[in-house]
Amino acid sequence: MGRKPPEADIDETDLEVEGSAHAAAGPVAVGVALKRAVEQMGVRRATRTLLKVNQADGFDCQGCAWPDPDAGHRHRFEFCENGAKAVTEEATLRRVGPAFFAEHPVHGTAGLASRSDYWLGQQGRITEPMVLRPGDSHYRPIGWDDAFRLVADHLRELDSPDQAVFYTSGRTSNEAAFLYQLLVRAYGTNNLPDCSNMCHESTSFALEQTIGIGKGSVSLHDIETSELIVVAGQNPGTNHPRMLSALEAAKHNGARIISVNPLREAGLVRFKNPQKPSGIVGHGTELADLHLPIRVGGDFALFQAWGALLLEWEAVDREFVERHTTGFQEYADGLATLDWDAVERSTGLTRAQIEESARMLADSSATVFCWAMGLTQHRHAVATIQEVVNVALLQGNIGKPGAGLCPVRGHSNVQGDRTMGIWEKPPDAFLDRLRDEFGFEPPRHHGVDTVEAIRALRDGTAKVFIGMGGNFVSAAPDTEVTEAALRNADLTVHASTKLNRSHVVHGRTALILPVLGRTERDHTGGRPQRVTVEDSMSAVHASKGPLDPASPDLRSEVDVVCSLAQALFTGDHPGARIPWSEFRSDYATVRQRIASVVPGFDDFDRRVTEPGGFVLPHPPRDSRTFPTAAGRAVFTTSPLQVLEVPDGHLLLQTLRSHDQYNTTIYGLDDRYRGVKGGRRVVFVHPDDIAELGFVDGDRVDLVGEWRGERRVARGFRIVGYDQPRGCAASYYPETNPLVPLDSTAEGSNSPTSKAVVVRLVPAETP
Numbered sequence: 001m002g003r004k005p006p007e008a009d010i011d012e013t014d015l016e017v018e019g020s021a022h023a024a025a026g027p028v029a030v031g032v033a034l035k036r037a038v039e040q041m042g043v044r045r046a047t048r049t050l051l052k053v054n055q056a057d058g059f060d061c062q063g064c065a066w067p068d069p070d071a072g073h074r075h076r077f078e079f080c081e082n083g084a085k086a087v088t089e090e091a092t093l094r095r096v097g098p099a100f101f102a103e104h105p106v107h108g109t110a111g112l113a114s115r116s117d118y119w120l121g122q123q124g125r126i127t128e129p130m131v132l133r134p135g136d137s138h139y140r141p142i143g144w145d146d147a148f149r150l151v152a153d154h155l156r157e158l159d160s161p162d163q164a165v166f167y168t169s170g171r172t173s174n175e176a177a178f179l180y181q182l183l184v185r186a187y188g189t190n191n192l193p194d195c196s197n198m199c200h201e202s203t204s205f206a207l208e209q210t211i212g213i214g215k216g217s218v219s220l221h222d223i224e225t226s227e228l229i230v231v232a233g234q235n236p237g238t239n240h241p242r243m244l245s246a247l248e249a250a251k252h253n254g255a256r257i258i259s260v261n262p263l264r265e266a267g268l269v270r271f272k273n274p275q276k277p278s279g280i281v282g283h284g285t286e287l288a289d290l291h292l293p294i295r296v297g298g299d300f301a302l303f304q305a306w307g308a309l310l311l312e313w314e315a316v317d318r319e320f321v322e323r324h325t326t327g328f329q330e331y332a333d334g335l336a337t338l339d340w341d342a343v344e345r346s347t348g349l350t351r352a353q354i355e356e357s358a359r360m361l362a363d364s365s366a367t368v369f370c371w372a373m374g375l376t377q378h379r380h381a382v383a384t385i386q387e388v389v390n391v392a393l394l395q396g397n398i399g400k401p402g403a404g405l406c407p408v409r410g411h412s413n414v415q416g417d418r419t420m421g422i423w424e425k426p427p428d429a430f431l432d433r434l435r436d437e438f439g440f441e442p443p444r445h446h447g448v449d450t451v452e453a454i455r456a457l458r459d460g461t462a463k464v465f466i467g468m469g470g471n472f473v474s475a476a477p478d479t480e481v482t483e484a485a486l487r488n489a490d491l492t493v494h495a496s497t498k499l500n501r502s503h504v505v506h507g508r509t510a511l512i513l514p515v516l517g518r519t520e521r522d523h524t525g526g527r528p529q530r531v532t533v534e535d536s537m538s539a540v541h542a543s544k545g546p547l548d549p550a551s552p553d554l555r556s557e558v559d560v561v562c563s564l565a566q567a568l569f570t571g572d573h574p575g576a577r578i579p580w581s582e583f584r585s586d587y588a589t590v591r592q593r594i595a596s597v598v599p600g601f602d603d604f605d606r607r608v609t610e611p612g613g614f615v616l617p618h619p620p621r622d623s624r625t626f627p628t629a630a631g632r633a634v635f636t637t638s639p640l641q642v643l644e645v646p647d648g649h650l651l652l653q654t655l656r657s658h659d660q661y662n663t664t665i666y667g668l669d670d671r672y673r674g675v676k677g678g679r680r681v682v683f684v685h686p687d688d689i690a691e692l693g694f695v696d697g698d699r700v701d702l703v704g705e706w707r708g709e710r711r712v713a714r715g716f717r718i719v720g721y722d723q724p725r726g727c728a729a730s731y732y733p734e735t736n737p738l739v740p741l742d743s744t745a746e747g748s749n750s751p752t753s754k755a756v757v758v759r760l761v762p763a764e765t766p
């Protein structure tokens with residue numbers, strides 16, 4: 001593949017399967033990253049861009065939300081293979097302009113709608129606003145002012161502001177996110193679903209209930225100085241590669257690591273640090289001291305069992321428990337009768353394995369618990385994360401050096417977007433401050449989350465969908481239902497950098513608004529602007545792109561929001577009194593407003609200019625203060641729930657390959673799992689393959705049965721793969737048709753993407 005985009009789409013007959021790799025990162029990773037960057041950008045642009053990634057004077061890598069080292073301690077190359085791919089994807093020299101759209105009809109046999117997200121994304125950057133009007137076969141250019149007028153007219157015609165849905169993906173800067181929620185609330189709704197609803201919502205909900213704040217409690221320094229790190233339900237080698245450097249540093253300081261994962265993911269087993277000679281030539285570092293090959297969904301039971309053993313062994317920080325927590329006795333009583341048979345069935349682990357790992361916990365006086373989607377996307381995700389908190393509280397592992405809770409966020413500013421008020425359930429205190437600052441009464445009733453938004457569009461109670469980034473159609477569950485929902489809309493609008501399926505599965509009228517990405521210089525209002533983001537550890541810092549924009553017609557997200565607001569709010573509408581043009585021409589004025597509305601942002605504009613930015617307050621981390629209703633950290637008692645899978649079925653988790661960013665498919669090489677040239681694979685234990693009457697390499701359809709409904713995803717190649725019996729894994733988003741819209745986590749309403757009960761049947765079309 002060269003500078004030119006691929007003409008052909010994915011051809012699954014090119015699929016090749018080799019054994020899985022044993023080490024992550026290392027020189028191969030560097031090579032792959034540079035090759036892709038040079039292919040799409042050329043040598044000079046690639047070098048110039050990559051040298052600015054995650055530097056104090058550069059831009060924040062859009063790859064993930066992992067924090068950067070302190071300003072003085074960064075490498076010259078402070079990025080990873082997959083960060084470089086994320087940057088390349090955006091900084092590519094490929095372009096999708098009016099000629100492209102004139103050439104390609106949206107529908108029909110060779111239409112854009114017949115293409116995969118891979119093909120669409122590989123075509124390049126969108127250069128001009130485009131519109132698809134009712135009855136049209138092709139997208140056509142539209143001027144920016146006409147585009148804003150079109151959206152404003154639709155919004156004004158609705159019977160109620162609640163008939164519009166305003167989605168956000170997690171790349172949006174703090175400034176754009178703050179203005180976006182301001183626009184939406186001034187318009188009159190809290191319909192602000194975001195990718196978080198499908199991601200760490202279970203975490204935010206569980207932490208809010210137990211420690212009083214929905215964010216993690218550790219710093220990078222805590223990781224590097226901990227005695228024990230538990231990494232559960234997370235694949236850092238692929239999704240947060242720079243985390244491996246922190247884990248390596250921790251190991252050098254004597255930490256031990258437990259990996260809890262159905263799969264033996266490459267990065268956790270062995271890691272070659274590309275920034276060090278030993279990583280280039282040596283065997284790398286053995287990261288995990290103990291790997292627990294847990295059954296999918298077994299973490300709830302594992303953490304209960306750990307709690308029970310710590311109690312039995314009296315490995316409890318009594319002083320912390322007494323001074324800072326509530327609910328301990330009930331929790332301890334609940335675990336006294338723990339059903340060990342159920343624990344072993346649920347986890348697929350032996351009692352010896354659980355005791356060995358619990359012993360490591362007992363022996364550690366500073367433990368960090370890390371987790372991601374393997375814990376959050378389950379029916380009992382909230383209860384599971386509360387069990388993680390229970391175990392942390394037992395040993396006082398919150399608010400002390402080297403210890404804490406570390407949910408590892410996904411999108412690079414997903415945490416910041418929530419801080420800025422992108423939330424369908426805003427707290428009253430936030431709305432009060434918004435009212436006092438801007439002089440209008442924000443709506444108080446809750447809005448729709450992602451799942452509810454799909455229902456509202458499906459049922460016609462919502463008619464307009466606006467997406468600030470993201471790829472709603474492909475990222476959301478139950479693809480057929482979601483596609484029908486979007487097609488049912490009067491208007492779908494996407495502020496995007498690249499083409500994706502949400503542009504081609506659309507409402508009666510569809511708009512694409514092309515925006516600047518992180519890599520690009522933002523010269524809005526005639527002056528250079530910068531934006532800010534918040535990472536997974538609550539550090540806020542500035543981001544400024546070095547490159548010329550992909551096209552002179554791009555606008556910043558801040559500009560898009562302000563311009564839409566100006567088109568929408570006229571006359572004596574309270575929204576018309578908000579100084580949108582001032583905000584657009586000087587983002588510092590937005591930061592001043594953020595400082596007045598959002599706690600922890602005092603003197604924001606000045607503090608963010610300091611190298612490395614600043615860290616937001618976190619009462620449990622900073623002073624063991626727990627802002628819950630009880631004023632203490634809360635032990636939660638929940639009855640053990642075991643996920644039972646009927647005979648002949650498998651429990652399927654849907655995960656990321658090493659060559660994608662969510663629905664953006666960079667390439668077809670999942671190097672660490674040995675899959676190349678295609679993506680439709682299902683990983684199954686060799687004994688399960690045999691027991692189900694198949695052989696490795698067979699092509700099957702995946703059939704989901706849920707509450708009497710049947711869902712099918714077609715044409716997957718079976719790949720024998722080491723994991724607990726009864727489990728299976730396959731890539732997202734190809735498997736999203738199998739995730740039922742109504743199958744969500746209790747409490748957070750996140751789709752259960754990591755627990756889909758399926759049957760394998762011989763493929764209908766071989």
Ligand SMILES: Nc1nc2c(c(=O)[nH]1)N[C@H]1C(S)=C(S)[C@@H](COP(=O)(O)OP(=O)(O)OC[C@H]3O[C@@H](n4cnc5c(=O)[nH]c(N)nc54)[C@H](O)[C@@H]3O)O[C@H]1N2
Nearest residue numbers: 082233234235239296297372373374410411655656661662
């Ligand atoms: N390169 C790259 N980076 C990314 C992304 C990307 O797509 N590509 N996505 C970004 C986003 S938005 C996010 S949210 C993060 C996602 O980061 P991850 O959460 O690491 O992403 P997944 O690929 O979904 O991996 C889930 C991991 O959990 C394991 N797992 C599955 N089910 C269970 C279970 O029941 N229990 C346990 N203990 N483990 C389980 C899987 O085997 C897998 O290792 O990464 C972010 N960074």
Ligand SMILES: Nc1nc2c(c(=O)[nH]1)N[C@H]1C(S)=C(S)[C@@H](COP(=O)(O)OP(=O)(O)OC[C@H]3O[C@@H](n4cnc5c(=O)[nH]c(N)nc54)[C@H](O)[C@@H]3O)O[C@H]1N2
Nearest residue numbers: 169199469470471475495496497498500654662663732753
């Ligand atoms: N089955 C299953 N489903 C899942 C998951 C899973 O593990 N399994 N994971 C879930 C998770 S964790 C998440 S976070 C969601 C992801 O859901 P989304 O965030 O909606 O999806 P992405 O694929 O990250 O969005 C990619 C698109 O964002 C646009 N984009 C990229 N950069 C920018 C930018 O700077 N500005 C703007 N305006 N647009 C930009 C591009 O047009 C690109 O096509 O998917 C969820 N869905």
Ligand SMILES: [Mo]
Nearest residue numbers: 199200410411
């Ligand atoms: Mo995510």
